[in-house]
Structures are given as structure tokens and as C-alpha cells.
Amino acid sequence: MRDRVRRAAAELGQLLTAAGIGLAGLFLLVLMLISVPAGLVAGVGIPLFVTASRLARRLADLQRRRVGAVLGQPIPSPYPPLPTGLFAQARALVRASATWRDLTWSLCQLVVGVAGAGLGLGLWLTAGQCLVAPLLRVVLPADATFDPVVLELVGRSGPTTWLLVPVGAALVVVAHRVPRPVLVGQARLAAALLEPTAAVALSARVDELTATRTAAVDASAVELRRVERDLHDGAQVRLVAVAMSLGMAEDVIDSDPAAAKALMVEAKAGTGAALSELRDLVRGIHPPVLADRGLPGALQALALGGGIPVELDVRLDRRLTDPVESAAYFAVAEGLTNAIRYSSAHRIQVAVLDEGRVLRIRVRDDGRGGADPTRGTGLRGIRRRLSAFDGTLRVSSPVGGPTVLDMELPCAS
Ligand SMILES: Nc1ncnc2c1ncn2[C@@H]1O[C@H](COP(=O)(O)OP(=O)(O)OP(=O)(O)O)[C@@H](O)[C@H]1O
Numbered sequence: 001m002r003d004r005v006r007r008a009a010a011e012l013g014q015l016l017t018a019a020g021i022g023l024a025g026l027f028l029l030v031l032m033l034i035s036v037p038a039g040l041v042a043g044v045g046i047p048l049f050v051t052a053s054r055l056a057r058r059l060a061d062l063q064r065r066r067v068g069a070v071l072g073q074p075i076p077s078p079y080p081p082l083p084t085g086l087f088a089q090a091r092a093l094v095r096a097s098a099t100w101r102d103l104t105w106s107l108c109q110l111v112v113g114v115a116g117a118g119l120g121l122g123l124w125l126t127a128g129q130c131l132v133a134p135l136l137r138v139v140l141p142a143d144a145t146f147d148p149v150v151l152e153l154v155g156r157s158g159p160t161t162w163l164l165v166p167v168g169a170a171l172v173v174v175a176h177r178v179p180r181p182v183l184v185g186q187a188r189l190a191a192a193l194l195e196p197t198a199a200v201a202l203s204a205r206v207d208e209l210t211a212t213r214t215a216a217v218d219a220s221a222v223e224l225r226r227v228e229r230d231l232h233d234g235a236q237v238r239l240v241a242v243a244m245s246l247g248m249a250e251d252v253i254d255s256d257p258a259a260a261k262a263l264m265v266e267a268k269a270g271t272g273a274a275l276s277e278l279r280d281l282v283r284g285i286h287p288p289v290l291a292d293r294g295l296p297g298a299l300q301a302l303a304l305g306g307g308i309p310v311e312l313d314v315r316l317d318r319r320l321t322d323p324v325e326s327a328a329y330f331a332v333a334e335g336l337t338n339a340i341r342y343s344s345a346h347r348i349q350v351a352v353l354d355e356g357r358v359l360r361i362r363v364r365d366d367g368r369g370g371a372d373p374t375r376g377t378g379l380r381g382i383r384r385r386l387s388a389f390d391g392t393l394r395v396s397s398p399v400g401g402p403t404v405l406d407m408e409l410p411c412a413s
Pocket residue numbers: 338339342343365367368369370371372373374375376377378379380403
């Protein structure tokens with residue numbers, strides 16, 4: 001019962017909010033219209049237009065979020081970032097089709113919002129009045145001169161007053177049922193008007209792909225430089241030392257076999273070190289454990305490595321392409337390393353779910369939270385790696401925990 005009352009109050013509140021948004025939209029529309037004659041007064045019109053339009057965008061974004069909550073499907077914001085400079089902004093706003101679609105929406109919102117709120121409020125008020133009508137008949141003095149509304153309200157005579165009670169009860173049922181479809185209808189209308197048009201969605205997608213392609217190219221350039229540096233400073237130096245030792249051994253092998261032997265032992269140790277550095281390097285590019293045991297096995301090996309117990313739940317029955325497996329592996333490795341280094345968690349959970357077109361990965365720890373991708377390179381590195389595949393990383397880490405990394409990695413084969 002209490003839930004029903006709460007739901008009815010919330011729905012009525014939403015209807016009233018929708019009307020409020022409609023009225024705010026009207027206010028901004030009027031401001032934008034005023035800005036045209038105000039433009040004649042130098043220096044007033046353009047700032048007024050830009051401010052009103054930007055506020056209208058915020059209002060439309062607020063409505064997009066509300067619609068997302070009602071329909072369960074978020075509506076993306078269609079606005080590209082505005083240029084700097086007042087004149088450039090005004091020009092961009094006038095040219096953007098979204099500005100005019102927003103205005104159309106705000107007019108529709110005004111009509112359906114006010115109508116919906118009037119209907120919802122009217123039904124509840126009328127229901128309430130009908131239910132208390134017999135009480136009013138008793139309370140009001142017998143010789144009171146009723147105005148027409150009160151007369152209708154309390155009924156013309158005693159018995160008809162009591163007839164209003166079941167009418168009130170029926171109206172309560174109606175008032176309870178009506179807001180939901182009205183809200184859904186309002187949300188559908190707003191969704192149709194506020195959704196980015198196909199052209200805008202396409203251009204946003206092109207921008208996103210350009211950005212992720214640049215990130216991918218940058219990431220591979222950085223990776224290549226790292227490999228080059230590691231080879232130069234590591235294996236190459238060792239091999240040069242080996243060559244020198246062997247050369248010196250060759251020089252002295254006849255005159256001083258013992259010294260030559262010592263030099264050869266040194267050279268052998270050098271080749272061992274060079275090999276292990278090359279192995280480390282390869283591990284950083286495509287870990288051999290991935291090639292040998294696939295992603296589930298490689299993750300199992302990772303999970304055993306740290307000091308905190310890791311619960312692993314991998315639902316993946318096929319081999320993915322090498323780059324996808326590598327990206328998933330390094331992402332989980334970074335998540336685990338961070339959790340072990342910073343979180344003081346008691347438990348870490350890693351879940352991998354193959355959904356066919358996308359691989360969902362979650363790394364969760366019950367530690368202290370506070371992970372912040374702007375404070376290091378690890379989380380940003382994951383984001384960059386994933387973005388090369390059009391994948392995403394979401395970090396949720398409130399202070400006090402838990403920390404959850406949610407990753408999506410497109411993997412359709
Ligand atoms: N699981 C976690 N729990 C608590 N804090 C975290 C967690 N993960 C990351 N952090 C915090 O967020 C910061 C950023 O993490 P990120 O992995 O991006 O960089 P880093 O680990 O500091 O450096 P790098 O990964 O480059 O060695 C860390 O410095 C740490 O303070």
C-alpha cells in the first residue's frame with residue numbers, strides 16, 4: 001500500500017516536472033525571440049541568444065535523461081562542442097538543426113506537459129473532493145449559499161452526496177492508472193524529437209572513430225618506441241658485450257686458454273641475459289601463456305600471481321583473435337595489479353563473458369576505492385588499448401570502495 005502511494009506521488013511529481021520543463025522551455029524560447037529585437041541594441045542580443053540557447057540545450061539534456069529513465073534507453077546528446085567566441089557560438093547555434101528541433105520539442109513539451117499535469121492533478125483533486133463530499137455537507141452550514149462548484153461537489157441533496165463516494169473511489173483507481181501511460185507517451189514524443197538525427201549520429205560516429213583511430217595509431221607508435229628502446233638498451237647491449245668477449249677470447253685462446261675460458265663463460269652468461277630480456281619483451285607484446293593456454297588459462301595464471309584471492313569467472317569457449325586476447329589480458333592484468341597495489345582489498349573478482357559480438361570484462365575489488373584514471377598511465381592505457389577496437393572502459397570507484405572496472409571489447413569474428 002505504502003509503495004503504491006509512493007509510486008502515485010512520484011508519478012504525479014514527474015507529471016508536474018514535465019509541465020515545469022515545458023514552462024521553462026517557453027521562457028527560454030521567449031528569451032531567444034526577444035534577443036532578435038534586442039540585437040538592435042548593440043551588445044545585448046547575441047549574448048542573450050547564446051545564453052538562452054545554451055540553457056535550452058541543458059534543459060533538453062535534462063529531458064533526455066528523464067526519457068532515458070522512463071523508456072530504459074538513454075538518448076545521446078546530439079550537440080558537437082561549441083566553438084570559442086560569442087559570435088562563432090551564435091553562428092553555430094543558429095546553423096545547428098538541433099537548436100530548432102529543441103525549440104519544436106519545447107513547444108510540444110509545453111502542451112503535453114501542462115495537459116498531462118492538469119489531467120493528473122485534476123483527477124486526484126476531483127477524486128479527493130468526491131470522497132470528502134459527505135463530510136463537507138455536514139461541515140458547511142445548511143443555509144450556506146453554495147457557489148456552483150461547491151454545489152456540484154457536495155451534491156444537491158443528502159443521498160446524492162453519498163453517491164459521490166463510489167465515484168471518488170473509481171476516480172482514485174483511474175488517477176492511479178493514468179499517469180504512467182501519459183508519462184510514457186510524453187517520453188516517446190520527446191524521444192522522437194530529441195534523438196540525434198541520422199546525419200548527426202553519423203557525424204558523431206565519424207568523429208569518434210577518427211579520435212579512436214588517432215589514439216590507436218598513437219598507442220602503437222608508443223609501443224613501437226618502447227620495443228625499440230628495450231631492444232636498443234637491453235638485448236643489443238648484451239649481444240655487443242657477448243661479441244666483444246668472444247673476440248677477446250679468440251685473441252687470447254692460444255696464449256692464455258684459461259683467460260679465454262673465463263671470457264667465454266662471461267659471453268655465455270651474456271647470451272642468457274639477452275635471451276631473458278628478449279623473452280620479457282615478447283611477453284610484453286604477446287604473452288606466450290596466451291598463445292599456449294588461451295585467454296582463460298592466461299587469466300588463471302594471472303589470478304594465481306597476486307597476494308589477494310581472486311575469484312575468476314570466465315565464460316568463453318572460443319579463441320579470439322590475438323590482438324583481442326592481448327588487449328583483454330593486459331586490461332585484466334592492469335586491473336589486478338592496481339587492486340593489489342592500491343586497494344587493500346580482501347577479495348578481487350574477475351568476470352569475463354563472451355556475448356558473441358562483445359566481450360564483457362569486469363574487475364572488481366572490495367577495497368578502499370578512489371581509482372582515478374587521471375592520476376596515472378595504467379587506466380588510461382587500458383582505455384587507449386580498448387578504444388583501438390572501439391571498446392570502452394568505465395571506472396566506478398567511490399571513496400570507500402568498491403572499485404569496479406567495466407570493460408567492453410568488441411570481438412565479433
Ligand atoms: N583498485 C584500486 N583501488 C584504489 N585505488 C586505485 C585502484 N586502481 C587505481 N587506483 C588509484 O588510481 C590511480 C591511477 O591508476 P593507474 O593504474 O591509472 O596509474 P598507476 O597505477 O598509478 O600507474 P601505472 O599503472 O602507470 O603504473 C593510482 O595511482 C591509484 O591511486
